[in-house]
Amino acid sequence: MKRRDLFAGSFALGAVAARNSWASVPAAAAALQRTATPGTMPHLPPLHVHMNQLTDIKVCLRPFRAAGPRLDVEKIGDKTVIHHYGHGGSGWSLSWGSADIVVGKAASTLEKRVAVIGCGVIGLTTALTAQRAGMDVTIYTKDLLPHTRSVRANGSWTPDSRIALTKPAGPGFASLWEQMARYSWKTYRDYLGLPGNPIDFRDSYTLSDTPFDQTP
Ligand SMILES: Cc1cc2nc3c(=O)[nH]c(=O)nc-3n(C[C@H](O)[C@H](O)[C@H](O)COP(=O)(O)OP(=O)(O)OC[C@H]3O[C@@H](n4cnc5c(N)ncnc54)[C@H](O)[C@@H]3O)c2cc1C
Incomplete structure (x- = not known):
């Protein structure tokens, strides 16, 4: 809606x-x-679902990193590498907040020229955030849109989907996660109501053969 x-x-x-x-x-x-x-509880009309109404089936791996996203800085030769991957099932949701953190780290090197590797949702939001911070950005990528995994994902607001395991992520992760989630939410909010509806609120329903209060 x-x-x-x-x-x-x-x-x-x-x-x-x-x-x-x-x-x-x-x-x-x-x-x-x-x-x-x-x-x-709204009254839902019965769904008429038939196999011949399926228009597309997409299959791909949902990557998972037990420690949560990797955002650390590494020096390789004379280059500063800032890792930015491992967002599990929350990459779309956390992207802007995560990009804000890594671009902050890039900015602290005072280097103006930035290479972003990859143009999934993480690469694109990082590149845009870096550009908005005044950096010169070049994207290097193996696959272009629409052939990235991000395009196959739902893009729903699911910031806590398969994001990390408590132990490997460690005690500091909760506040980092909250920072990413809040920043992303605010950024996505700014895209509401724009032409083409890049972001909108939608009703969604989950179907189950067993009642939701019973273990299948
Ligand atoms: C089925 C599914 C549903 C999902 N639903 C949601 C959802 O509803 N909400 C949500 O928040 N998240 C969701 N996710 C998670 C989210 O889609 C991912 O976390 C996110 O897409 C990861 O983005 P990415 O940019 O890191 O990776 P990718 O989209 O995989 O992009 C990687 C980029 O790196 C490039 N690359 C790879 N290797 C090289 C190389 N060697 N050299 C140069 N470039 C390279 C690729 O070409 C690509 O451009 C879902 C994931 C899946 C699989």
């Missing part, structure tokens, strides 16, 4: 509820052709 619609919906809901005193939020939401607010 677009943010504009969300606000329009809440104002309209207030107006309708005052006029008709709907018995429940889902009833009012249905009358408005909107989705009920979280915490209530």
